[in-house]
Each structure stands twice: as structure tokens, then as C-alpha cells.
Amino acid sequence: MDALHHGVEQIILIIDNNGFTMRNAPPLKVSKQVLHILSNHYPERLGLALVVDAPFYFKMFWAMISPFINKVTSRKIVFA
Numbered sequence: 001m002d003a004l005h006h007g008v009e010q011i012i013l014i015i016d017n018n019g020f021t022m023r024n025a026p027p028l029k030v031s032k033q034v035l036h037i038l039s040n041h042y043p044e045r046l047g048l049a050l051v052v053d054a055p056f057y058f059k060m061f062w063a064m065i066s067p068f069i070n071k072v073t074s075r076k077i078v079f080a
Contacts, residue, residue, distance in 0.1 A: 010047030011038075018053045049077045 045047045
């Protein structure tokens with residue numbers, strides 16, 4: 001929560017993956033649309049993204065791509 005500054009409105013995004021399987025995953029197109037909307041209409045608004053009950057392969061994927069993501073942004077992604 002240290003990333004949140006007084007007087008600055010930011011979003012806390014909670015992604016609950018409880019019960020997630022590849023069979024009930026949203027289509028990739030939907031995920032891309034969400035990312036597009038957040039990045040183009042709400043730039044620099046992410047205060048924290050809390051990823052709950054993420055499958056193991058999410059964490060592996062994150063470990064592979066996080067070095068290529070802006071350091072300020074990557075510190076806002078927390079797996080719980």
C-alpha cells in the first residue's frame with residue numbers, strides 16, 4: 001500500500017483465481033480488451049494488483065515476463 005499516495009486516486013485490482021481452470025478461463029480477446037481499457041483509459045492508476053489463488057503456472061509465467069515490465073508497475077503486482 002506504500003505505492004498509494006495521499007490525494008491521488010488509484011485502483012486496487014483484486015484477481016481471485018479460486019476455481020480457475022483453463023476450461024473456464026475468459027477468452028484471450030477479453031483479457032486483451034481489459035488490459036487495453038486499463039492502460040489507455042486509466043494510465044498510471046494502478047495502485048496495487050493482488051492476484052489471489054493463482055495457479056503455479058501463472059507464477060512461472062510472471063517470473064519469465066516480469067523482467068521486461070516497467071519496474072514501478074511490476075512492484076505493484078502481488079501474488080497472495
